[in-house]
Amino acid sequence: MLCREIVGGHRPPLQWANDIRLQAVREQIPEADVAVIGGGNAALCAALVARESGASVVVLECAPVEYRGGNSRHTRNMRCMHEAPTEVLTDAYTEKEYLDDLQRVTGGNTSEQLARLIIRGSFETTQWMTSYGVRFQRSLEGTLHLGRTNAFFLGGGKALMNAYYAAARKRGIGVLYNAEVEELHICEGRFKSGRVLLNGEPAEFRAKSVVVASGGFEANLEWLERVWGEAARNFIIRGTPYNKGRVLKLLLDQGAEPVGDPKQCHAVAIDGRAPKFDGGIVTRLDCVPLGIVVNKRGDRFYDEGEDLWPKRYAIWGRLVAQQPDQIAYSIIDSKAIGRFMPSVFPPISAQTIPELARALGLPLEKVESTVRQFNLAVRPGRFDHQILDDCRTEGLDPPKSHWAQTIDRPPFYGYPLRPGITFTYLGVKVNERAEVQGLGKTTNVFAAGEIMAGNVLGKGYLAGFGMTIGSVFGHIAGREAARAAGC
Ligand SMILES: Cc1cc2nc3c(=O)[nH]c(=O)nc-3n(C[C@H](O)[C@H](O)[C@H](O)COP(=O)(O)OP(=O)(O)OC[C@H]3O[C@@H](n4cnc5c(N)ncnc54)[C@H](O)[C@@H]3O)c2cc1C
Numbered sequence: 001m002l003c004r005e006i007v008g009g010h011r012p013p014l015q016w017a018n019d020i021r022l023q024a025v026r027e028q029i030p031e032a033d034v035a036v037i038g039g040g041n042a043a044l045c046a047a048l049v050a051r052e053s054g055a056s057v058v059v060l061e062c063a064p065v066e067y068r069g070g071n072s073r074h075t076r077n078m079r080c081m082h083e084a085p086t087e088v089l090t091d092a093y094t095e096k097e098y099l100d101d102l103q104r105v106t107g108g109n110t111s112e113q114l115a116r117l118i119i120r121g122s123f124e125t126t127q128w129m130t131s132y133g134v135r136f137q138r139s140l141e142g143t144l145h146l147g148r149t150n151a152f153f154l155g156g157g158k159a160l161m162n163a164y165y166a167a168a169r170k171r172g173i174g175v176l177y178n179a180e181v182e183e184l185h186i187c188e189g190r191f192k193s194g195r196v197l198l199n200g201e202p203a204e205f206r207a208k209s210v211v212v213a214s215g216g217f218e219a220n221l222e223w224l225e226r227v228w229g230e231a232a233r234n235f236i237i238r239g240t241p242y243n244k245g246r247v248l249k250l251l252l253d254q255g256a257e258p259v260g261d262p263k264q265c266h267a268v269a270i271d272g273r274a275p276k277f278d279g280g281i282v283t284r285l286d287c288v289p290l291g292i293v294v295n296k297r298g299d300r301f302y303d304e305g306e307d308l309w310p311k312r313y314a315i316w317g318r319l320v321a322q323q324p325d326q327i328a329y330s331i332i333d334s335k336a337i338g339r340f341m342p343s344v345f346p347p348i349s350a351q352t353i354p355e356l357a358r359a360l361g362l363p364l365e366k367v368e369s370t371v372r373q374f375n376l377a378v379r380p381g382r383f384d385h386q387i388l389d390d391c392r393t394e395g396l397d398p399p400k401s402h403w404a405q406t407i408d409r410p411p412f413y414g415y416p417l418r419p420g421i422t423f424t425y426l427g428v429k430v431n432e433r434a435e436v437q438g439l440g441k442t443t444n445v446f447a448a449g450e451i452m453a454g455n456v457l458g459k460g461y462l463a464g465f466g467m468t469i470g471s472v473f474g475h476i477a478g479r480e481a482a483r484a485a486g487c
Pocket of ligand 1 (some may be wrong): 037039040042070072075180182213215244422423448465467470
């Protein structure tokens with residue numbers, strides 16, 4: 001392979017001043033031992049660990065400072081194995097149970113070896129995180145059902161990312177914002193240099209090794225449309241507009257082995273009134289299991305009570321994406337109010353079902369008949385939305401297997417639902433040292449986070465697993481990149 005290199009003009013290397021003054025650098029960014037591409041959780045974990053190992057580190061974050069932190073800044077928790085209760089997690093969540101859960105949601109489409117590595121690393125990673133100022137909060141009770149399995153960040157992902165950036169700054173890690181990596185020069189598997197648009201100006205960066213932690217391609221509307229067709233035009237991107245898969249494409253074009261199906265992603269049903277990008281967690285609607293969901297024709301199309309919501313919420317984006325015009329409507333009655341996380345946009349309400357259908361723009365008679373048939377099929381049971389209760393329908397297709405209660409107490413409420421894409425699973429294949437596969441035997445290119453999530457997430461999702469993947473693989477990538485750089 002002919003390896004092209006770009007040599008910038010000679011400039012004396014700057015000291016890592018570790019502040020925004022670095023933004024003034026043009027053409028040639030001072031060489032670091034390790035360059036980290038991306039500015040989310042996986043990137044910052046890798047940067048901090050590489051620095052711990054003695055490497056000089058530069059982080060290249062595409063977003064401006066106020067939007068730094070990628071999708072990670074929207075998060076709330078990470079899934080964590082533990083053998084006994086901790087200050088922030090109840091009971092135990094063993095390696096076996098964690099792996100079983102993962103195998104179930106992915107249908108076995110996961111690398112068991114890498115999955116075990118992530119699961120085993122999850123607990124000690126949370127301890128490492130606290131050493132960098134990340135704080136966790138006591139387990140939450142209520143509608144999330146995650147107090148046993150997931151550790152919640154105090155102040156959410158934004159506070160987590162702020163803690164990491166403060167730690168990076170303190171430790172002399174150079175952070176460049178508005179730094180979009182647009183070229184990688186890899187020769188026989190070895191990263192040599194790259195080109196970045198820094199504040200819109202081209203500049204070169206060099207490092208002895210590189211960690212790619214630049215997310216998936218979920219914010220690239222053209223790429224989504226190539227995969228999903230016109231339906232993608234109705235998708236809403238829940239997180240950062242900066243994850244366009246540019247670095248992923250660069251690596252794939254240079255021979256990195258792909259992993260994961262481009263169509264597989266984490267997508268949830270969100271409020272159809274959400275902004276196109278970056279609406280974050282508040283646009284998610286958790287009322288689906290408490291009522292029925294109909295498409296624009298007024299037909300139900302899936303079992304709303306199939307399983308506990310944390311195990312099912314991630315399939316609803318895809319289900320809505322398969323409906324005409326990629327829209328659906330959650331319909332509940334007043335019994336459901338107070339049983340799910342309050343919505344950011346108020347529901348559309350009405351005193352009767354036909355009035356609600358009219359307000360939602362749905363066929364009146366059809367919706368009325370769908371609700372009537374549903375109510376007739378509901379069998380009496382003991383309602384408990386914390387467990388898989390015995391409230392179900394009989395003789396209805398599709399059935400509602402749990403939490404089926406008649407929709408009969410006004411006022412009635414409706415929410416428009418759209419597919420809200422969280423992150424894509426197509427990525428680069430890695431080994432247990434986070435080395436990107438397919439580039440060459442002794443590569444110095446490492447990957448962490450969404451960009452390699454497809455190794456363990458062939459399909460489906462487990463709440464909180466995205467941050468676990470990024471944290472544990474961020475560690476591995478940072479450690480190995482520092483080693484590859486001779487530190
Ligand atoms: C609303 C929402 C809520 C979520 N909640 C949770 C949760 O509670 N728990 C959980 O586990 N997961 C959650 N997730 C998923 C989670 O956000 C991701 O799995 C995780 O943040 C991925 O981390 P990452 O570092 O790989 O990617 P990101 O945090 O997205 O970081 C990628 C970074 O790469 C940068 N970048 C992209 N392209 C380039 C380029 N060319 N050059 C330079 N930089 C580039 C971006 O600016 C960004 O900073 C949520 C996601 C969303 C959208």
